[in-house]
Amino acid sequence: MRVLAPSGMLGAGWDHATVERGIALGADVISIDGGSTDSGPHYLGAATAKTTAKAVARDLRSLLTAAAAAGIPVIVGSCGTSGTDRGVDWVAGIAAEVMAEEGLDLEVARIYSEQDAAELKEHLDAGRIHPLPPLGELTAETLESCTHIVGAMGHEPIVEALRAGAQVVLAGRATDTAVAAAYPLMRGMPAGPTWHAAKIIECGGQCTGNPRAGGVLATIDAGGFTVEPLDPTVSCTPISVAAHMLYETANPFEMREPAGTLDVRDARYTALDDRTVRVEGSEFHFAGQYTIKLEGARITGYETMSFTAIRDPRVLAEIDAWAELMRTMITQRVGQTLGLADDEYAFDLRLYGHNAVLDDLEPESGPPREVGVMLLVNAPDQPTATAVAKVANPLMLHLPTPGMDYLPSFAFASSPAEVERGAAYEFVLNHVVDCDPAGLFRIEPGETRA
Structure with a gap:
């Protein structure tokens, strides 16, 4: 399975020729992150995006036209920077305008990740919410003080939307890796290589020698994965690929996802040529309890x-x-x-x-x-x-x-x-809630909500 990651964020921009090259190389899916917590609490607290509508429209036009011609799905996570319901609808509205202008008829699914404080208090009272360091136990007052709360979904709601026929999935807050891992996991790829590949390509070309030059293509198989830059003048090296496990992780050998933990202690990085890197030995350890991380701002x-x-x-x-x-x-x-x-x-x-x-x-x-x-x-x-x-x-x-x-x-x-x-x-929230994989999320097809 081949995953095309054009950039680290929707709205950041790229050369459309690199997307075309990824399609020519046999991409099975296009995945891209729409935001994160990197830019601080304002975007979640105010439910606003850090990107402009014109930049998002430009990037969606590049992705949707290419994907429609190739007959492959597009997955966007953390829409509107923080993944609020308003952010999902904002991106969905832009996508609808782009598709109308381009004459595209694609099935769109929206996955909402915003959480209701009253419902979370029921989980809190039942002992299902636990703190992550450095925060302590959560109180009902903290939940009520938040202007917006989101749950960071894993791949499961995205897979559910794809299986229901969605060609474009616009997800609320999601782990950066879930966006790239969803389609390969749905198609039966092993968890270890899939989650590791998703981590490496989450920021597009950042795992290459020139992160300004565009995205990458990850090819996942039963034994591992390969990473190749989409700009033919750019290279991946074992160091540039392995180094991305240091990015935004507390532990360079482990990374927690809702379903378990990616373990790359035994991963081996090998240069196949002067541009492409092969990775083998990644493992994924499933946890006994599925958890979703909560993010809230006040x-x-x-x-x-x-x-x-x-x-x-x-x-x-x-x-x-x-x-x-x-x-x-x-x-x-x-x-x-x-x-x-x-x-x-x-x-x-x-x-x-x-x-x-x-x-x-x-x-x-x-x-x-x-x-x-x-x-x-x-x-x-x-x-x-x-x-x-x-x-x-x-x-x-x-x-x-x-x-x-x-x-x-x-x-x-x-x-x-x-x-x-x-x-x-x-x-004010850095907590996880024990739940089932899709229990906190809502999937809606069709037009944007009012």
Whole structure:
């Protein structure tokens, strides 16, 4: 079985010629991820996509026309970035427009993965929900606080949709690997090679020497699988393929799926030529209990941001002391002018160009040449967040160091300096629920829902 993975995400774009080459090489199915949790909790909390409708339409046109001509299915997982019901319907609506424009008549199935807090509380009360590190036991209040909750489906609901005749499967939140593993598993391919191949190709060309050049084709058989880039000028090597087991995994030798665990300790990676890699020895250990991972996000407040740039060498020579003074001054002035206590708002001050990424782990020392200062304020409502940022405005523009006897000038990135970011979200669910493979998901054919 040959699985064509054109890219790591729908909407990222690719050269259509690479898809055509995958079809010519005998692809049996096209699979692609539509999102993940990589981009943070906003997309799940707000049920919005990080990609544009035009980019998704462009990619779907490439996939649907090629798949229709070849008579093979297309599977998209985690539609709309986070896999909410709204995300599935958004992608389905775009797919319907593309098919109408191209004169395609394809059977579409939508798989919804969004979960109802009340139903999950029944699972919680029955002892069927368990925490994953580092979180502790789940409470009903946490479930109720989420704006959206999804379950990360395995391959089983996708297989059910395919067996019912779907030519295009648009799934809600799914494990990245389930999207690529579903069709081969349905056709009887062994679990070990299939899940390992799915992991390697989940991000398209990232397992090659040039991840910008397009996707890959995985060929799975009874003894293992091979991986080949779809761009003829790009190569896979044993190192580039094996290295992808390090990507987004806590353990480079194991990866948990709803049905069990992929084990690649004994996997062997062999170069068949200068472009293609053969992998053998992968195993899959089925678990005694099937589990689905839950993801949920809730609003933590509302944010306002401002950003200024510092080039003054005297300030930069004492940038840590300056930042500490800034924090003190903001707290004092907010209390004086707005009457807010410390627990009524929060702010973060980050020095880009000086330890903003690694903080205390930064190995380099010495004063920076220039620093971008980001102030991010969080409060229970937007007006309060903006008011705090406005109080900080003069400090962000002119605050001197303790030893300076004049006011320096800094440069705001925008006017007005305060940018309202709206609701801020946080992930609060990292739990699994004991269930049967399709029990938490709904499959619907036909047109999108209102």
